[in-house]
Amino acid sequence: MPASITRGQLFSRGAKSSAVLLVGGSVLGQFVDTAAASPLSTTDLAYARLLVGAELLASDFYSQGVAASNSGPVVDGYLHRALANEQEHYQSVAGILTGAGMTPAVSGDIDFSYPAGTFASQGSIVKFARQLEELLLGAYLGAIAGIQADALKAGLAQIAACEAQHASYFTAAGGSKAFKSSFPPPLTIDQASDALDAFTA
Amino acid sequence: MRFSRIISLLAVVALGAALTVAGAQANSSKTAAGLTIFAGSSMTTVLPEIDSGNTYSFGSSTTLATQIRNGAPADVLMSANTTVPASLYAAGVVEKPVNFIRNTLAIVVPKSNPAGIKSIYDLTKPGVEIDEAASTVPVGSYTVQVLNQMGINDAIQANVVSKETSDANVVAKVALGQVDAGFVYLSDYVIDPAQLRLIKVPAWAQPKITYAMAIVTKSPNQATAQAWMNKVLSPAGQAIFVKDGFLPIAAAVPTITRISPARAKVGGTVTLTGTNFTGTTSVTIKGVAAKFKVVSATKLTLTVPAKAKSGTITVTNPSGTATSKRLTIA
Numbered sequence: 001m002p003a004s005i006t007r008g009q010l011f012s013r014g015a016k017s018s019a020v021l022l023v024g025g026s027v028l029g030q031f032v033d034t035a036a037a038s039p040l041s042t043t044d045l046a047y048a049r050l051l052v053g054a055e056l057l058a059s060d061f062y063s064q065g066v067a068a069s070n071s072g073p074v075v076d077g078y079l080h081r082a083l084a085n086e087q088e089h090y091q092s093v094a095g096i097l098t099g100a101g102m103t104p105a106v107s108g109d110i111d112f113s114y115p116a117g118t119f120a121s122q123g124s125i126v127k128f129a130r131q132l133e134e135l136l137l138g139a140y141l142g143a144i145a146g147i148q149a150d151a152l153k154a155g156l157a158q159i160a161a162c163e164a165q166h167a168s169y170f171t172a173a174g175g176s177k178a179f180k181s182s183f184p185p186p187l188t189i190d191q192a193s194d195a196l197d198a199f200t201a
Numbered sequence: 202m203r204f205s206r207i208i209s210l211l212a213v214v215a216l217g218a219a220l221t222v223a224g225a226q227a228n229s230s231k232t233a234a235g236l237t238i239f240a241g242s243s244m245t246t247v248l249p250e251i252d253s254g255n256t257y258s259f260g261s262s263t264t265l266a267t268q269i270r271n272g273a274p275a276d277v278l279m280s281a282n283t284t285v286p287a288s289l290y291a292a293g294v295v296e297k298p299v300n301f302i303r304n305t306l307a308i309v310v311p312k313s314n315p316a317g318i319k320s321i322y323d324l325t326k327p328g329v330e331i332d333e334a335a336s337t338v339p340v341g342s343y344t345v346q347v348l349n350q351m352g353i354n355d356a357i358q359a360n361v362v363s364k365e366t367s368d369a370n371v372v373a374k375v376a377l378g379q380v381d382a383g384f385v386y387l388s389d390y391v392i393d394p395a396q397l398r399l400i401k402v403p404a405w406a407q408p409k410i411t412y413a414m415a416i417v418t419k420s421p422n423q424a425t426a427q428a429w430m431n432k433v434l435s436p437a438g439q440a441i442f443v444k445d446g447f448l449p450i451a452a453a454v455p456t457i458t459r460i461s462p463a464r465a466k467v468g469g470t471v472t473l474t475g476t477n478f479t480g481t482t483s484v485t486i487k488g489v490a491a492k493f494k495v496v497s498a499t500k501l502t503l504t505v506p507a508k509a510k511s512g513t514i515t516v517t518n519p520s521g522t523a524t525s526k527r528l529t530i531a
Contacts, residue, residue: 037458046352053405110404189352190322193403200404 027155028092032149035099044152047143050097051156052104052190053140054196057089060112061132062086068119075122075173082129082166089159096152111201127176133167135195138187145186236422236429237274241281241339242367243304244394245470248279248444251327251438252429261338261367269417270294276420277429281339281386285411289477291406292303294414301433304410305387306343308400309375309429316381324382332363332371332383342370343408344384350406372384372397386410409449437504454521455481460514464529465505471528473501480518486528487512505530 009028031131034040040048062083068137094104118128140160144153172178187195229324235255240248241262248257258265260282268364278295283483287300310318313520316329324331331394334341341364346356362380365371371383376396390399414433416426432438459474478501484493486509501516505528514525 042349042352042354043471046350049350049405050403053403056405109407109409138473188487190320193351193405196405197401197403199399 009150012057027087027158028095028153030096031092031152032099034149035096040096040100041148044147044149045097045100046103047147047189048100049105050193050196051093051139051143052090052097054136054192055086055093055111056105056107056110057199058086058132058136059083059090059113060107061114064119065125065129068125071122071125071139075126078169078173079129081127085162089162092155092159109118112199113201119179122172124134127172129176130167130176132164133163133170134184135187135192137167137184139192139196140187141184141186142192146189156188178186212492215454216337220353223263224518236276238277238279238429239269239273239275240279241265241370243281243340243368243386243388244412246523247388247442247447249446251432259369262373263338264277264366275417276422276426277414277416279412279414279433281412282342282409282411283340286413286415288417290415292359293418293516295417298413299430299434300413300450301409301430302412302439302442302450304412304446305407305448306340306347306388308382308386308402309372309385309390309397310382310400311375311378312396312398313378314398315378318382321351321400321402322353323402324360325442327360329360330381331360332365332374332380333361334366334368334371334384335366338366339410340371340386341365341385343410346385346408347402349407350408373398386446388446414449420484455518455523457516457525458515458522460525463526464531466531467509469505471503471505471514473514473525474499475501475504475516475523477518478516481516483515483517485515485517485531486510486530 035048062079065079065085066076069076097104113130118125119125137160140156140163144156144160147153147156168178216439218447225339231391235252237256237258238248239258239260241433242259245257245259248255253398258275262278262282265275265278266280266285267275269278269289270292278286279282279288279301280298283298283305286295289390290298308318308321308324310316317327318324318329333344336342338343345354348357365374368389369383371385372389374380375383375385382400387399414430416423416430420426422456434450446475455475455477456504457475459472461472461474465471476499478495481493481495481501484491484501484503485506486503489506489509491503491506491509491514495501495503503514509530511530512527514528516523
């Protein structure tokens with residue numbers, strides 16, 4: 001889905017488009033419209049850039065996880081699904097920046113690095129996926145708390161819910177309890193930035 | 202950083218105050234007769250490594266551009282951004298600029314790190330003393346861009362105690378412990394890290410730092426200047442930049458659209474048509490390396506090697522590999 005897609009283009013795809021696409025698309029449209037309607041604060045734009053970077057990391061990781069071809073069919077299916085989700089999330093949060101007339105980072109702009117052996121086995125992939133999803137969940141929860149434009153919060157919460165589902169699945173797949181905390185902790189922007197930076201070259 | 206280099210850099214600072222040419226500060230490195238090259242101060246170490254036979258004048262790219270506009274006898278301008286050469290090109294002062302290298306913004310702190318800086322966000326804490334370049338020079342402009350993108354420019358500017366005319370001056374002050382932190386290029390740290398500690402600027406907030414160079418229109422040494430630019434862009438030239446902490450210009454992935462002839466004998470010549478052949482590092486036929494010659498960005502010739510078997514041809518450059526349709530070895 002191109003970043004510049006409009007709501008009209010999205011809905012014109014008709015009834016064949018899945019409900020998932022429409023829901024994801026409505027978040028994209030909501031973000032673009034909000035950013036275009038009135039100037040966002042520097043804090044909100046900073047959050048958007050951070051989340052774009054986080055989604056690029058997630059897409060890069062799941063792409064490599066799929067390409068490694070060393071997971072069983074069930075985990076492999078979830079890796080593919082998570083990749084698709086993260087790509088849709090990227091388009092949505094990038095829409096905040098494009099709506100504000102700015103250029104979001106793209107995959108070639110950031111070089112990611114992973115701990116040795118991250119893609120060596122299904123177990124190592126699942127372990128990193130859990131760590132990554134907890135980072136993403138914390139970053140989105142922090143953004144919901146810190147972002148000033150109320151119109152962006154609902155969409156960010158939808159994405160956070162999806163990241164929580166990812167975290168839950170990969171935690172269980174790694175042999176731990178699928179969920180534990182009643183209130184998963186948010187990350188401040190500097191905590192999220194530092195955590196993300198650990199995986200950039 | 203060796204102490205001698207710090208002294209040298211401070212000498213440059215002092216010299217800068219004394220120079221009056223267009224308000225310029227420049228560090229001239231005269232060697233054997235060759236080209237006169239005006240270059241951003243972040244290239245002070247790397248350019249003489251590529252060719253020590255030129256005369257280099259290092260300083261703020263903005264200031265050097267002003268000198269060239271005023272008639273300074275330069276052959277080539279090498280700027281730490283693309284906007285300065287573009288404006289000179291628009292004014293007819295230089296030929297068409299060529300991008301030649303990239304860089305990354307970084308934070309350096311003294312080796313002892315007295316302020317305990319661990320993250321860029323620590324620079325917003327009260328009492329931290331920061332040095333940065335003025336926003337009129339490229340590194341200062343990139344710094345403000347990053348801080349605005351992170352939403353922390355106001356908080357950090359409140360801690361800025363000094364603004365310099367170049368990254369070299371920032372490095373010198375940090376190395377001597379006169380400030381707690383400074384914004385510089387990554388290459389400034391890589392070249393001489395002895396007295397410094399590196400703090401990363403987050404990748405998600407990094408600006409696109411691209412350097413561009415151009416031949417001065419009035420230069421009487423056009424052919425030699427073009428040869429110099431080719432040398433900078435060559436794999437050997439780029440490797441020296443990369444060693445010193447710069448990033449190579451990302452070449453586009455090659456494509457192959459046509460093979461002629463589609464059937465060839467060992468020792469025969471095959472011509473490939475496509476795109477982005479400049480910078481090709483290897484050519485193979487079904488995995489066997491072949492000798493090749495880049496005729497142009499869209500044309501490449503290869504010689505079918507003795508051990509070649511029928512199969513696809515690959516063309517590889519630093520950005521990726523193109524694969525052709527099958528070549529039949531007769």
